[in-house]
Every structure is written in structure tokens, then in C-alpha cells.
Amino acid sequence: MTENCPDLEEVVWEAWKAMELPEGYRAEIVEGTIEVSPTGCLSHAQIVNRLRNALVRYLGEGEYAAYQDTNVIFRRKGWIPDLLVAPEDLEPYADEDGLGVDAAAVRLVLEVVSPGKRNQERDRVRKRREYARAGIPVYIVIDDYDDHGTVTLLTDPQPDKADWGESHRVPYGTEVVIPKGPAKGFVIGEAINGPKRG
Numbered sequence: 209m210t211e212n213c214p215d216l217e218e219v220v221w222e223a224w225k226a227m228e229l230p231e232g233y234r235a236e237i238v239e240g241t242i243e244v245s246p247t248g249c250l251s252h253a254q255i256v257n258r259l260r261n262a263l264v265r266y267l268g269e270g271e272y273a274a275y276q277d278t279n280v281i282f283r284r285k286g287w288i289p290d291l292l293v294a295p296e297d298l299e300p301y302a303d304e305d306g307l308g309v310d311a312a313a314v315r316l317v318l319e320v321v322s323p324g325k326r327n328q329e330r331d332r333v334r335k336r337r338e339y340a341r342a343g344i345p346v347y348i349v350i351d352d353y354d355d356h357g358t359v360t361l362l363t364d365p366q367p368d369k370a371d372w373g374e375s376h377r378v379p380y381g382t383e384v385v386i387p388k389g390p391a392k393g394f395v396i397g398e399a400i401n402g403p404k405r406g
Contacts, residue, residue, distance in 0.1 A: 216240070221284040225307065234277075237285040238334045245327060255320045255350055256290045258400045263293065263391060271296055272315065272390035279308025280317070282342040287335065289317040293391050311342035315389040321351040328353055336362065337370040345389055347372070348396065356406035359384045359396055380404050 214222075217240065224242050227235050235244045256276065263274035273296045280287045281303035293316040294309050295301060301313035317339055319331040331349055339347045340362075347362040357380035364373030378384060381404025383397040 217284050234288050236287050252320050259291050266394050280311050281308045282311035290320050291318040314344050316346040318348045340365040341367050341370045343367045
């Protein structure tokens with residue numbers, strides 16, 4: 209009798225695709241669960257905007273571009289990073305349902321942590337594992353709520369372990385330089401997240 213029942217992953221995927229949310233909310237599938245969250249607060253929006261503007265200038269008119277509010281699809285999961293770097297032409301990398309870009313095309317994801325324990329745990333822990341599982345080469349977490357503000361650079365994903373081979377965490381006021389990919393050499397520092405605090 210269970211042969212005709214869709215598996216839970218498929219049910220979650222279909223439910224996520226059918227969701228219609230009020231403006232100001234977004235839904236993601238993180239580790240098999242649909243999570244609905246509001247869009248970021250003012251400081252979150254400012255940091256994301258500064259990042260996007262700086263990345264657009266840095267990448268120029270090249271083969272890669274910075275995207276905001278774009279679904280990243282990986283094995284019936286969908287995430288919406290605050291910012292990502294992927295090819296300028298996304299059409300060849302669209303997922304089969306046309307909902308977003310296949311994770312294999314994404315070279316860099318950036319998350320700016322939102323207030324609240326659930327949001328912090330999602331970006332620091334669960335999305336960290338998800339992006340590693342997808343093999344995205346670089347993950348950057350900008351976190352106002354970690355020890356007066358930190359930036360964590362994660363590289364060398366280990367998909368089978370859902371972890372990263374390299375992790376570098378520094379306080380605000382310290383520059384972080386992206387070491388690889390199309391944004392190699394891009395600096396995240398005071399101009400984006402502000403000076404050292406505390």
C-alpha cells in the first residue's frame with residue numbers, strides 16, 4: 209500500500225513550490241523542513257546592499273554576477289541566500305522546474321545573520337551544513353550577534369560530511385579576503401559591516 213505514497217522529501221518539495229506567502233516573508237527548505245521567515249531588519253538590509261553593490265563593481269561586466277533573493281536548488285531543497293555569485297547567464301543552470309539556479313552553478317553564498325535564536329541557528333549551523341552538502345565552494349557568514357560581530361569564511365566543502373575543510377572567523381574590523389572563485393580577492397571589511405565593536 210505504501211508503494212503509491214510519495215516520499216516525504218517529495219511532499220515537502222511540492223508543498224514548498226505551491227506556497228504563496230505575504231510580502232515580506234520567504235520560505236526555504238532547510239534540512240528537510242520548510243522554514244518561513246521575515247525578510248531582514250534595517251541593519252541586515254544595509255549590509256546586504258553594501259555587499260551586493262561592492263560585488264557588482266568588483267565582478268564588473270564579466271562572466272559572473274551577484275544575485276539577491278534567488279532560489280538555490282539542490283536535491284529537492286530550496287534556499288534563498290542573502291547574496292550569491294553565479295554565472296551572468298543563469299538559463300543553462302536553471303533547475304528542472306524553473307524555480308531557481310542549480311547549486312552546482314553557485315560559486316559563493318553569503319548570509320547576514322538575522323536576530324533571533326532560530327534565525328541564528330539556521331545560518332550558523334543548518335545552512336552551513338546544507339551549503340557544504342551541495343558543494344558550494346565558499347560560504348561567508350556575517351554575524352552581528354556573534355561576539356560583537358564576526359565574519360566567518362568557510363571553504364573546501366566536504367559534502368559527505370556536511371562540513372567545511374577550512375574555517376576562518378574574525379571580528380568586525382578585520383578584513384576577510386575571498387581566496388578563490390570569480391570573487392577571488394574581494395575584501396569584506398569595515399566598509400561593509402562596520403568597525404570592530406565592544
